[in-house]
Amino acid sequence: xxxxxxxxxxxxxxxxxxxxxxxxxxxxxxxxxxxxxxxxxxxxxxxxxxxxxxxxxxxxxxxxxxxxxxxxxxxxxxxxxxxxxxxxxxxxxxxxxxxxxxxxxxxxxxxxxxxxxxxxxxxxxxxxxxxxxxxxxxxxx
Amino acid sequence: xxxxxxxxxxxxxxxxxxxxxxxxxxxxxxxxxxxxxxxxxxxxxxxxxxxxxxxxxxxxxxxxxxxxxxxxxxxxxxxxxxxxxxxxxxxxxxxxxxxxxxxxxxxxxxxxxxxxxxxxxxxxxxxxxxxxxxxxxxxxxxxxxxxxxxxxxxxxxxxxxxxxxxxxxxxxxxxxxxxxxxxxxxxxxxx
Numbered sequence: 001x002x003x004x005x006x007x008x009x010x011x012x013x014x015x016x017x018x019x020x021x022x023x024x025x026x027x028x029x030x031x032x033x034x035x036x037x038x039x040x041x042x043x044x045x046x047x048x049x050x051x052x053x054x055x056x057x058x059x060x061x062x063x064x065x066x067x068x069x070x071x072x073x074x075x076x077x078x079x080x081x082x083x084x085x086x087x088x089x090x091x092x093x094x095x096x097x098x099x100x101x102x103x104x105x106x107x108x109x110x111x112x113x114x115x116x117x118x119x120x121x122x123x124x125x126x127x128x129x130x131x132x133x134x135x136x137x138x139x140x141x
Numbered sequence: 142x143x144x145x146x147x148x149x150x151x152x153x154x155x156x157x158x159x160x161x162x163x164x165x166x167x168x169x170x171x172x173x174x175x176x177x178x179x180x181x182x183x184x185x186x187x188x189x190x191x192x193x194x195x196x197x198x199x200x201x202x203x204x205x206x207x208x209x210x211x212x213x214x215x216x217x218x219x220x221x222x223x224x225x226x227x228x229x230x231x232x233x234x235x236x237x238x239x240x241x242x243x244x245x246x247x248x249x250x251x252x253x254x255x256x257x258x259x260x261x262x263x264x265x266x267x268x269x270x271x272x273x274x275x276x277x278x279x280x281x282x283x284x285x286x287x288x289x290x291x292x293x294x295x296x297x298x299x300x301x302x303x304x305x306x307x308x309x310x311x312x313x314x315x316x317x318x319x320x321x322x323x324x325x326x327x328x329x330x331x332x
Contacts, residue, residue, distance in 0.1 A: 057251070076282045079321050080275055086313045087271075090306070115264055116306060119224055119272035122251075123231070126244040130236030 087117040174199035270300035
């Protein structure tokens with residue numbers, strides 16, 4: 001069991017490509033069918049935290065939006081959160097377009113549009129967490 | 142000592158990004174750049190759905206470094222380093238040096254920026270221009286210096302010339318400015 005798992009792991013690392021997040025859903029279903037729950041959880045964890053279309057940053061982004069709302073709504077950071085959120089909504093408009101349908105089919109549509117705002121999202125999340133980390137310091141933002 | 146470590150990791154990632162060739166739609170941008178270099182296509186023209194800012198930069202690189210792979214691949218990693226410098230520099234001013242360095246390390250270990258710095262020509266410059274636009278817009282709102290607004294607007298205009306989705310992001314940027322202005326005006330009337 002362990003040797004097989006390590007072999008699968010090595011194979012996955014060798015075949016690693018951040019743009020085949022969509023392909024991992026089929027191994028997930030296969031792992032459920034053969035009742036290999038350990039592999040299923042492992043694949044789901046990879047899907048959630050490693051792939052580029054919806055990585056850990058976005059969970060952190062929405063978590064700070066909910067948990068640190070006072071920190072955000074009392075400052076100018078709320079406008080940057082609005083900017084990033086509207087930037088994510090453009091994905092739904094793009095999905096209606098014919099030219100982007102191939103990207104929707106091959107599973108790279110979301111990461112093609114989310115990646116353009118990931119840097120500014122990273123910056124605002126870092127600012128919020130940094131301000132919480134140092135509550136005594138005078139808030140710049 | 143930690144700065145040296147930080148610098149070594151950054152430079153090694155930069156070098157790794159330069160070593161491997163572009164895999165995706167690089168051919169189209171390179172052919173546009175060669176047409177601009179030879180004078181067949183005007184600079185900053187829109188060819189099809191793709192604006193020509195990145196091919197124009199590659200054509201300038203052809204003038205400086207010669208027509209080779211290095212001039213094509215230097216663009217995205219250079220923007221990658223610019224993003225890192227801007228991120229760490231601004232966070233160092235806003236929060237603290239330690240947190241800025243931690244954020245820089247996290248940025249360096251993100252798969253997505255490194256992957257796109259290595260493989261794609263346009264997405265890294267677009268993300269960096271959007272980041273510059275957002276950072277300096279926030280600094281303008283906070284410090285009321287008009288030079289920051291100018292940096293922000295220039296960065297967003299460049300973003301709209303890099304890719305079609307940059308144009309959508311520029312409209313969203315204008316929408317956010319208008320919404321903020323309207324709400325601030327309403328609050329001032331209410332008070």
